[in-house]
Amino acid sequence: MAKLKDTAKEMVLNTLRKKLDDTLVAMNLVSAGAKMRLKQEGHKTMALEDVPSTPDMDLTRNISRLTKTWKEMEEAIRRVEETGEYGTCLTCGGEISGERLRISPAALNCTDCQAAIEERQKRIKGRGHVEGNGPLYV
Ligand SMILES: [Zn+2]
Numbered sequence: 001m002a003k004l005k006d007t008a009k010e011m012v013l014n015t016l017r018k019k020l021d022d023t024l025v026a027m028n029l030v031s032a033g034a035k036m037r038l039k040q041e042g043h044k045t046m047a048l049e050d051v052p053s054t055p056d057m058d059l060t061r062n063i064s065r066l067t068k069t070w071k072e073m074e075e076a077i078r079r080v081e082e083t084g085e086y087g088t089c090l091t092c093g094g095e096i097s098g099e100r101l102r103i104s105p106a107a108l109n110c111t112d113c114q115a116a117i118e119e120r121q122k123r124i125k126g127r128g129h130v131e132g133n134g135p136l137y138v
Pocket residue numbers: 089090091092093094109110111112113114
């Protein structure tokens with residue numbers, strides 16, 4: 001369906017790798033910002049890892065979102081490298097719109113399937129289940 005020619009493949013991989021770098025930079029910024037804030041609050045010797053007793057919801061959300069983006073990006077890169085496929089929905093096999101790919105280049109599902117997946121995850125979370133994606137902080 002959406003098999004890429006070698007030149008297109010290079011371009012897609014470059015875009016995705018750049019996005020991956022951006023995400024890493026953003027993660028570092030978020031965590032550096034948190035450390036700085038702790039410092040300002042007087043926790044001079046406390047490392048970020050040492051303060052789970054005062055969870056910062058914004059920070060957790062940010063890191064969690066960035067980690068997710070990062071994983072998606074890695075998955076998309078792996079998929080392009082191994083199969084040369086890009087822009088095909090993992091779930092229904094349909095084509096992912098160019099618009100969606102421009103906004104999130106690492107999208108693995110089309111808009112419809114993504115919405116269905118998120119809806120299902122919300123329901124799972126609502127029941128108190130935690131999905132097995134491993135801990136945020138290792
Ligand atoms: Zn789909």
